[in-house]
Amino acid sequence: MSVAYAEIKNHSEAVHFAKAADGLSALHDPQCAAAIWNRPLPQGFQNWIDGLDPDQLPATRTVLRPDVIRQAVSYLCDGAAMELCAERDWLISDIADLSQRFATIMGAPYLRLRLGVITTNACCKFHIDAIKARLICTYRGTATQYGFAQDGVDPRDVATVPTGSPMVMRGTLWPENPVSNLKHRSPPIAGTGETRLVLVLDLIFDLEEDLG
Numbered sequence: 001m002s003v004a005y006a007e008i009k010n011h012s013e014a015v016h017f018a019k020a021a022d023g024l025s026a027l028h029d030p031q032c033a034a035a036i037w038n039r040p041l042p043q044g045f046q047n048w049i050d051g052l053d054p055d056q057l058p059a060t061r062t063v064l065r066p067d068v069i070r071q072a073v074s075y076l077c078d079g080a081a082m083e084l085c086a087e088r089d090w091l092i093s094d095i096a097d098l099s100q101r102f103a104t105i106m107g108a109p110y111l112r113l114r115l116g117v118i119t120t121n122a123c124c125k126f127h128i129d130a131i132k133a134r135l136i137c138t139y140r141g142t143a144t145q146y147g148f149a150q151d152g153v154d155p156r157d158v159a160t161v162p163t164g165s166p167m168v169m170r171g172t173l174w175p176e177n178p179v180s181n182l183k184h185r186s187p188p189i190a191g192t193g194e195t196r197l198v199l200v201l202d203l204i205f206d207l208e209e210d211l212g
Contacts, residue, residue: 014031014032014033014034014148014180014182015032015033015034015035015036015146015182016029016032016034016036017035017036017038018035018036018037018038019037019038020037021037021039021097023035023037024101024102024135024166024168025105027105027133027168027169027170028105030177031177031180032170033180033182034146034167034168034170034184035167035169036162036165036166036167037165037166037167038162039164039165041164042086042087042090044087045087045090045164046140046163046164048085048087049087049140050140054117054119055080055081056080056082057080057082057115057140057195057197058073058076058077058079058080058082058115058197059076059080059115059116059117060076060113060114060115061112061113061114061115062112062113063110063111063112063113063204063207064110064111064113065109065110065111066096066099066100066102066103066104066110066111067100069095069096069099069100069111069113070095072113073091073092073095073096074092076115077091077092091139094137095115095199098135098166098201099111099113102135102201102203105168106203108203108204108205109204109207110203110204110205110207111201111202111204112200112201112202112203112204113199113200113201114198114199114201114202115197115198115199115200116196116197116198116200117196117197118141118189118195118196118197118198119189119194119196120189120190125185126147126149126154126155126183126185127183127184127185128171128183128184129169129171130172130173131171131172131173131203132170132171132173132175132203133168133169133171133174133203134169134171134200134201134202134203135168135199135200136166136167136169136198136200137164137165137166137167137198137199138161138163138164138196138198138199139164139197139198139199140163140195140196140197141187141189141194141195141196141197141198142160142163142189142196143160143161143162143163143164143165143187144160144161144167144185144186144187145158145160145161145184145186145187146158146159146160146167146169146182146183146184146185147182147183148180148181148182148183149181149182149183150181154183155183160187186198
């Protein structure tokens, strides 16, 4: 275990490490700032998605009901000419499942779905999002980095979420408890040749207000 990861583990109440998908609901625990489901991926999936041409990766930014996300992602994969295979089926099913779980945990009727194909630095400064809560899962490339900030400076000890592991986190609009000093960022990858595929889900409680 790295020193940085050991430091993060010392904040076990603030970052919950889930053994199953249901553990993501720990976000509602009073002292929990984030929950990570550290899970194994299907055999062969990582090699498959890492080997795809970036043009074959689905990308979108849209607002949908959770129950139609499976169909929407399937259309996106068709549009990107992603081959029909078991790995594609798992990717589509996983995005749909995470969407439904997150919406259910948070009681949201709609989600803002973002699938980003990222090749440069994006949101690489440590920050807390100005939202209620967010789910992030990186399917390809280096995943979200996070740490505890002290006295307003960047975290000294930084951990990286395992690729393929969903992370749910509170934002500054979380109402029940004060926001912790847990900050996160997208990993800086400019100039490395790396391509990331990142799923981001945000909560939409009032569709008219959001679209207005």
